[in-house]
Amino acid sequence: MAQFDLTDATCVATIRTLAADVVGKANSGHPGAPMGMAPAAHVLATRFFNTNPSNSKWFNRDRFVLSNGCALQYIMLHLLGYKLSLDDLKAFRQIDSLTPGHPEANHTDGIEVTTGPLGQGFANGVGLAMAQAHLGAVYNRDNFDLIDNYTYVFTGDGCLMEGVASEAASLAGHLQLGNLIVIYDDNHISIDGDTAIAFTEDVSQRFLSYGWQVVRVDDGDNDLEGIYNAIAAARSEKSKPTLIRLRTTIGYGSKVQGTHGVHGSPLKADDIQSLKSKFNFPPDQSFYVPSETYAAYRAVARRGAELEAAWTTLLGKYGEAYPKEHAELTRRIAGRLPEGWEKSLPVYKPSDPAQASRKLSEIVLTAMTPKFPDLLGGSADLTGSNLTKAKGTVDFQPPSTGLGAYSGTYIRYGVREHAMGAIANGLAAYGGIIPFVGTFLNFVSYAAGAVRLSALSKHQVIWVATHDSIGLGEDGPTHQPVETVVHLRAIPNLDCWRPADGNETSASYLVAIRSRETPSVLSLSRQNLPNLEGSSIERAARGGYVLYEVEGKEDLTIVSSGSEVAIALEAASKLKQEGFKVRIVSLPCWSVFDKQDKEYKLSVLRSGAPILSLEALSTVGWQKYSHEASVKYLLSWYMLMTVFSNTACKDGEHQDPSRRCTRNLALPARTLLRWARK
């Protein structure tokens, strides 16, 4: 099996020349890494990788992540027979092609996760490996190793410099993920030049410190046997992830191999010709794939199809032996939610006691968890604050720690927000899992790089983001987000919820869980919130609704969200005593409200009277949902409200009094809260 012959050399040369051609045709991209990593890609694909290109969603396939995302993955997918033609390769980096500049999940057949932004793929790989460990522990039985795939990650120097990868690597070592194999393209080159200018740490020692196995291959350019043995050694180590440190020459075969000149720019035409001649390929022919290369990879595809067939048979037998587990597993594989899960969502009356929405979130999780094994949650070391751990859940831990089991559903992420977000993307990408993650809203910003990729990749990740405003109190300005929610609201395909009470919290979970291709952030209060007259799951699930209506024509509508809705209601009540009719609109989720039909939206935010927004955050963006007009006249009585209010554009006057430091915001906000409580 491990013997390598001329066909293998041809295959490797095919990958290298295709990389040069693909990047050359696009006149943009990174030819060096795929040329350097061609041997590893070939050995992995032909000797180890279990995949069925004709069904790229086969559940027990090995997962592959190209963390240093580039053309290599497209080339391999094409050779292996995924739905990616030579013409697709020729359209590399062109608009709306199947081969965008960096690989994107849910866009190109066979791409598991979106990579290119460095470090993300590495952490996604940790998530994919955790998903296997978890589902294997839950569903495998003696003689039924239904879920036992490996996760392979290719990574480069750039990824390993990123903090998100460090965080994920440390956690992967702690979790003893023997199913995770990372091949590090140790080519000493990044965009600015030799890694000697900024990256001189001992990477091997670092990964040993995390508890990884580290294996070296000194000639990654040619030593196919060495690569084979390294991967075999990695697979044998069952209780540690493995880093294979593969010394390669970037752009191997090019006249400028080993320099950063070959990192991010196409090879020159004569260099491509010389490269092909060197490998005995026709120098003038582009996108040339020898028939023996196709043959070699089609054999891999055949093997994969046989593996899937055998697996399907095994799954059938499993169904006879373990009908209950089989039903649940196949439901999860199919991506169906548990029957009637919504019924466990709590419903509240105004007479129910006031509670913090983080607590309301805990109640939802506790209610759902027993019938919803798909939920795999955790927190970045704020469990007691985020209230993310439902009663009775077991920690996801290696059994040897004595602290839990791989079948456990609660993940201790440590203080690693960015990795947590990227790992959750991996968990979601694996399938059968709905990951939720917890931290303070303020620290979702640490993970912004992963959050935007959840949205782009259509990964259903749910953020339990507590302590969501100056209402968090004593931790002070360093922990008080004002810009975070509008940041999240501006990310396409992400729903950011700020529920105002119990029913709205249930509604946010309802929509977040039903939205199988959209991540959600639930922005939750530290402080208690009353249950509101007029709220309901159904109404809140539309993203916005009239919480409090007046008879006849209103003087004012206040539109608000989250912990400020109750304050708005109190303001309306006070103003009523003074003869003003004030409607209250609760708008917990802009993006969901925006999708409602026009007539409905017009009925909620209707014309004819001013609309004032009220939120203890930056006012940026609220102008879309609020009118100008007589806001100021109101302010003459309730000056304090200027702190939160948005005075929308009128005659080019764009006053925005809350555009100030969180510190300044805090004092009047407290005063306002006190006022509202009177």
Add this chain to the structure above:
Amino acid sequence: MAQFDLTDATCVATIRTLAADVVGKANSGHPGAPMGMAPAAHVLATRFFNTNPSNSKWFNRDRFVLSNGCALQYIMLHLLGYKLSLDDLKAFRQIDSLTPGHPEANHTDGIEVTTGPLGQGFANGVGLAMAQAHLGAVYNRDNFDLIDNYTYVFTGDGCLMEGVASEAASLAGHLQLGNLIVIYDDNHISIDGDTAIAFTEDVSQRFLSYGWQVVRVDDGDNDLEGIYNAIAAARSEKSKPTLIRLRTTIGYGSKVQGTHGVHGSPLKADDIQSLKSKFNFPPDQSFYVPSETYAAYRAVARRGAELEAAWTTLLGKYGEAYPKEHAELTRRIAGRLPEGWEKSLPVYKPSDPAQASRKLSEIVLTAMTPKFPDLLGGSADLTGSNLTKAKGTVDFQPPSTGLGAYSGTYIRYGVREHAMGAIANGLAAYGGIIPFVGTFLNFVSYAAGAVRLSALSKHQVIWVATHDSIGLGEDGPTHQPVETVVHLRAIPNLDCWRPADGNETSASYLVAIRSRETPSVLSLSRQNLPNLEGSSIERAARGGYVLYEVEGKEDLTIVSSGSEVAIALEAASKLKQEGFKVRIVSLPCWSVFDKQDKEYKLSVLRSGAPILSLEALSTVGWQKYSHEASVKYLLSWYMLMTVFSNTACKDGEHQDPSRRCTRNLALPARTLLRWARK
């Protein structure tokens, strides 16, 4: 010197009991870490730390960073005689006190950087140490070691789990920062409990892999001599940063010492009493400071005052020997900009060739650099793309690498955006330096945690954020930010510029450099932009202005920014041929425009005709600067413009056609660009 006696024990006990009292009085906070770190704080302060509490800005003071930001720093500042009274300690965590929940720079006397958000302080410390290394190399001469302070950082498990700290630690090792001493409170406890649940890596080995010296102290609770020796060993190692791994008991002296119960909650009243009895302190007295404790710390303050006096004398003699260097150094220490620096800002005419604003930025940097030694810049491994390296600059590198010198002004950050942002905060906090940092706009999001602290801390950091829209082209959706600029615009005390041409780029640098207490992000194009008729540095420096005026009453105003302004101008020209009068407003910086007087703002965005916004980003927030009205009538001819346009709120109809995935945005955007180029 290293002998420790009863007075030292009393001092340590004072810190511990004060920590219990401060947190107890606030009924909120973290007593455990200050109680555990009291011995280290005492040894450092009394035996090593050079500081003059009566002048907390003495330039050659040692820098102290409490990365696991808590009450300890306030207690030490009070004892040392900074402007922080016992009453201030009693106001811990109260609104508008000098002692907010976590230490804040430019708020409390003696606080160098803002900490609490974990990992930031660690990376700030690397920046402070780099600043010393740089300024020392530039200005020190034989017998004139004017700048030779140390930077001491206290850090905990939480900080070391964060990726930002990993990135910074790796770079600090590469940079061989012998002046950086980190004391790691190795107490095995974080908020979720024992670190065994998530953080089991070998921290010592990790730091060795980065090239640090690692020293252990096994009994950090009592072994003052051991702590002394460890710090002394750290100071002796001149070519490596040192991690002192100090094994402590969290909440030492409490009945619940060593548990996470003492991490984030006040001690119970009886526990505080028992603690005081244990240390022979009056159990019923709160905030008790024995006179010998004050005496010990006042001696430190006296020593510091003497040190500053001697330093000032030395500086005077330096002035005689090196008048030019002296003038420059004292100017930088005083925070004055070089005389006439603005004159180097390039001015452009419309006939000048079109250039990318990233290139225009490089031209500014190249023009300013020779006369502006305060600028210390770098990039996160995208130098050739960000164009941040001015011609002739030398790399900031340890001399032993042969790649540069500590006097060099160009920093190779590696692919470490988050650490870069936090390090820049440290560079700015040191004084005498204006740091600028480069990456793609998309990856500023990786550093969001540091960016918000620049703003809160009033650190002047300038981000050169290139490739700022779908205009970056082939890298594709993974690298195309749409939400980033509005995120930055929502951060109080941060100016986000999107210059449209050469003059606007110069204007953005003008204001960014003049804003000594405000960070700025310059959002710059990859693609070429023409120089616009009507732009000028002066006009653009107001944040927004009328670029193109019509005679009489306009039909429409288009308000735009950055690379879309030229497109708006072309649209105006096309519409003119069809008989429409279209004004163009360029609005490169919202926050600066917002600060202009009302009359001016009304003259720019005037009433009477619709205002349409045009930007190749999320439309969130533009509603503040654009009217409703007849936008749709325009769209009937120029449907493509809907992609960028914001149709502001009208009668509750909140259509926002561009709220979609970046991928979808890209195609019509390209089409629009092509259209505009016709």
